[in-house]
Amino acid sequence: MSLPLSPSDATTPAEVDPVVVAPRPVLLLVDGSSYLYRAFHAMPDLRGPDGQPTGAIHGMVAMMKRLREQVAAEHAACVFDAKGPTFRDEWYPDYKGHRPPMPEDLRAQIEPIHEVVRLLGWPILEVPGIEADDAIGTLARLGEQSGHRVVVSTGDKDLAQLVTEHVGLINTMSNESLDIAGVTAKFGVPPDRIVDYLTLMGDAVDNVPGVEKVGPKTAAKWIAEHGSLDGVMANAGRIKGVAGENLRRALDWLPTARRLVTVKIDCDLTGHLPGWPALEALALRPVDPDGLLDFYGRHGFRSWKRELEAQAVVAAPAPAASPAAPRARDSGGTGDLFAAEAPADEVDPPSSGRYDTVLTREQLQAWFDRLRSAPLVALDTETDSLDAMQARIVGISFAVQPGEAAYVPVGHDYPGAPEQLPLDEVLALLRPWLEDPAAAKLGQNIKYDTHVFANHGITVRGYVHDTMLESYVLEAHRPHGLASLAERHLGRAGLSYEDLCGKGAGQIPFSHVDIERASRYSGEDSEMALQVHQVLWPELEAAAGLLDVYRRIEMPAARVLVRIERHGVLIDAGVLARQSQQLAQRMLTLEQEAYDIAGQPFNLGSPKQIGEILFTRLGLPVKKKTATGAPSTDEEVLQQLAADYPLPARILEYRGLAKLKSTYTDKLPQMVNPSTGRVHTNYAQAVAVTGRLSSNEPNLQNIPIRTAEGRRVREAFIAAPGHVLVSADYSQIELRIMAHISGDATLLRAFAEGLDVHRATAAEVFGVPLDEVSTEQRRYAKTINFGLIYGMGAFGLAQSLGIEQKAARDYIERYFTRYPDVxxxxxxxxxxxxxRGHVETLFGRRIVLPEIKGANGPRRAGAERQAINAPMQGTAADLIKLAMIAVQQAIDDEGRASRMIMQVHDELVLEVPEAELDWAREALPRLMAGVAQLKVPLVAEVGVGANWEEAH
Structure with missing residues (x-):
């Protein structure tokens, strides 16, 4: 069976114009099963008016709409897996045997997804007994034979075996496109060897074993050396090492593996596509606006419903195939899909708006007048650096309404660049508006842009919205980059930074980007941010608790963090240099001791060599294995072995010192900003789902303080002359939150009476008077207290305390007997x-737990542990942010010279003039305790010193 020939193929060679060859029409095939899983996991837990889940439906609609806009196709199909077993299950009963069942919330969305995909004009194909991949493979080959250019939209590497001169893949999630060269570059083998490649590696997702310990590099290397899987098998006796032995053991299995991973291209599709085998069976149809209006209304998709209602003209049928190839931009260095057939003037996807390039004073004045009169303006900067403290402006963009933006280039310096307005002149005109708190502005990651303007002497005021933080509050477990937000909420994709600048060693600075393309890119950023805000803001307004978190915590915290980051912290490079030298000497000693114990030199940084020494040479017991079957040498294993054997203890200490040296004592002096003489960390607000801040470049939150060497690093964080460092740390904050949330009378009483809560717990669990609790009993109680609030069970507690599981279980039972409300x-x-699929903090922050329903045992158990701890950890994160806001407000209101310089876990660190020390000692505990009223006292302990370590 074959599809009818296209007109271009019906032409005889004598009739073909020697210059102009008719382009192949496009057949677009969508891996629907891949799409719906990606949509389900990419979207928040949205609910329709009837309470039914709609996140996957929303994501599916956005992706299908966007794909149809991007790829000009006449014919298409969205292909789904059908229910029930396939022929592969007959070949191999364990095929896909370990896959968890489909989550119930996704299962409930399958029928609505099929309905809306049809309403969007897509033919749907579902064939019992075969997988979607096989249906796609069959259609791809028939399409190619009929003269089509076939585009397969998928994220599945297995389908790379289908790629030919006229069949390519696009991945809309990663903007990657793969032709023959692209497949070869990505996998190391051409498309016609992908089956061999997959056979050797196996497919863990589908539970198809390959050759043990053979990964992508080895598989590609063997195929390159021996030509094919058959060549590898024929030469199995010559391949040396453990991998060679494993290959020989797998020889009988490999033909079955090859059969399982081969996509069929000759399936009978009769009866599964109306009108098949006529080409019209795959014709893209116009969208059904009336049906979509009803569907959007039923499922609560208000924005899309309004969009349809506002259109004066019903959507026209999909455009006929054009010479332009799909413009899915490549993130893997392979070039645009079928670029050779695409006209050169369509390098970028079609623009969704009008973007002015401002090159004259008249244009700038006109836009400035618009900014002053607009109720809300989206603002974005383009710079020469990602380092917010050192970045300089290359251009500025604004948007005041969807679909329209302006870009003011000021620093493009490539040869032939048009004349631009001077930066100083642009900033002088904009300054009054930028610094006006009444001029409402929004941005995407406003903290960065605030720093950038500050580098030019401008203090931006009036930021009222940040789309990154709106997304973070609404759906903390999702990505919050603008590209992700636009795809998720608008179904749009703009130019990426890599599209303009390239990547890797060949990346150019933004100042070298063509101004017209830069205008498009930056204009899109501003204009899409404005549109994303228009989608997210109504959702926030409709959720009072989340709105309060956004307005009361996240937005004010962003403004405080700018000031903390900007001030930075002084570092004593001399102290760090001495510590580096001492660490190096100790590492040399440990290295020699390790050699002596092992009886030979080896690389203490090599897991493979460590494994050979520990388990082959010394015969130590194997505690667990890696995914490839090798004995694990991770930290957990070494910790267990170190209790009984000296070599693992030496290796652990060496690893710890090496990390301390490379990450802190060597690196911190290199991170001092030459302009300020200080280190300026970045506090990422939109990373941890619990609301905690994440410190990076450098990471001040991960300095290891359990060892003396780690604690000494804090000695290098010093106060300026005439100042001291003051540390204010919430005491046992998560246990206090547990007492408040649970309302447990015994726990509440312990805190109310100011008791040592770990000693009090020990007295309860061990049944002894408070004053007779031993140090060991208190240690056990402390582990139990903190372990249980992290959802630790008997196994984890037994490991932590080094006791039998039965004893740990007894301790837990006694604990719960004494603290029943916990x-x-x-x-x-x-x-x-x-x-509900989520938990909340005391302040209303929502923490979604995607794997609490539908996941397999271990993943679900992990989500349950997170459910117990997240409300406490999230509430603690909210409290420290509120404390930062309160302390900064007091400093401003009282005109103090003290400055917050660090936030680490539950601790604030301030650089305080000696004249304000008494104020700091009194005010900090009061301010931090006053941000919330719990059933137990909030206590902040204050320490003072010339350096951070002394302040503890």
Whole structure:
């Protein structure tokens, strides 16, 4: 069976114009099963008016709409897996045997997804007994034979075997396109060897074993050396090492593996596509606006419903195939899909708006007048650096309404660049508006742009919205970059930075980007941010708790963080240099001791060599294995072995010192800003789902303080002359939150009476008077207290304390007997999380737990542990942010010279003039305790010193 020939193929060679060859029409095939899973996991837990899940539906609609806009195709199909077993299950009963069942929330969205895909004009194909891949493979070959250019939209590497001169892949999630060269570059083998490649590696997702310990590099290397899988098998006796032995053991299995990973291209599709085998069976149809209006209304998609209602003209049928190839931009260095057939004037996807390039004073004045009169302006900067403290402006863009933006280039310096307005002149005109708190502005990651303008002496005021933080509050577990937000909420994709500048060693600075393309890129950023805000803001307004978190915590915290980052912290490079030298000497000693114990030199940084020494030469017991079957030498294993054997202890200490030296004592002096003489960390706000800040470049939160060497690093963080460092740290904050949330009378009483809560727990669990609790009993109680609030079970507690599981279970039972409301809280929280799919902090922050429902045992158990701890950890994160805001407000209101310089976990660190020390000692505990009223006292402990370590 074959598809009818296209007109271009019906032409005889004598009739073909020697210059102009008719382009092949496009057949677009969508891996629908891949799409719906990606949509489900990419979207938040959205619900329709009837309470049914709609996140996957929303994501599917956005992706299908965008794909149809990007790829000009006459014919298409969205292909889904059908229910029930396939022929591969008959060949191999364990095929896909370990896959968890489809989550119930996704299963409930399958029928609506099929309905809306049809309403969007897509033919749907679902064939019982075969997989979607096989249906796609069959259509791809028939399409190619009929003269089509076939585009397969998928994220599945298995389909790379289908790529030919006229069949290519695009991945809309990563903007990657793959032709023959692209497949070869990405996998190391051409498309016609992908089956061999997959056979050797196996497919863990589908539970198809390959050759043990053979990964992508080895598979590609063997195929390159021996030509094919058959060549590898024929030469199995010559391949040396463990991998060669494993290959020989797998020889009988490999033909079955090859059969399983081969996509069929000759399936009978009769009866599964109306009108098949006529080409019209795959014709893209016009969207059904009336049906979509009804569908959007039923499922609560208000924005799309309004968009349809506002259109004066019903959407026309999909355009006929054009010479332009799909413009999915490549992130893997392979070039545009079928670029040779695409006209040179369509390098970028079609623009969704009008973007002015401002090159004259008249244009700038006109836009400035618009900015002053607009109720809300989206603002963005283009710079020469990602380092916010050192970045300089190359251009500025604004948007005041969807579909329209302006870009003011000021620093493009490539040969032939048009004359631009001077930066100083542009900033002088904009300054009054930028610094006006009444001029409402929004941005994407406003903290960065605030720093950039500050580098030019401008203090931006009036930021009222940040789309990154709106997304973070609404759906903390999703990505919050503008590209992700635009795709997720608008179904749009703009130019990427790599599209303009390239990547890797060949990347050019933004100042070398053609101004017209830069205008398009930056204009899109501003204009898409404005549109994303228009989608997210109504959702925030409709959720009072989340709106409060956004307005009361996240937006004010962003402004405080700018000031903390900007001030920075002084570093004593001499102290760090001495510490580096001492660490190096100790590492040399440890290295020699390790050699002596092992009986030979080896690389202490090589897991493979460590494994050979520990388990082959010394015969130490194997505690666990890696995914490839090799004995693991990770930190957990070495910790277990170190209790009984000296070599693992030496290796652990060496690793710890090496990391300390490379990450801190060597690196920190290199990170001092030459303009300020200080280190300026970046506090990422939109990373941790619990609301905690994440410090990076450098990471001040991960300095290891359990060792003396780690604690000494803090000695290098010093106060300026005439100042001291003051550390204010919430005391046992998560246990206090547990007492408040659970309402447990015994725990509340311990805190109310100011008791040592770990000693009090020990007295309860071990049944001894408070004053007779031993140091060991207190240590056990402390582990139990903190372990249980992290959802630790008997196994984890036994490992932490080095005791039998039965004893750990007894301790837990005694604990819950004495603290029954803690147990009640844990049970109710888990049950509520399963029902709602999320938990909340005391302040209303929502923490979504995607794997609390539908995931397999270990993943679900992990989500349940997170459900117990997340409300406490998230509430603690909210408290420290509120404390930062309160302290900064007091400093400003009182005109103090003290400055916050660090936020680490539950601690604030300030650089305080000696004259304000008494104020700091009194005010910090009061301010930090006053940000919330709990059932137990909030206590902040204050320490003072010339350096950070002394302040503890």
């Amino acid at each position: 147990k009640r809280y844990m049970d109710e929280t888990k049950a509520g999380a399963v029902e």
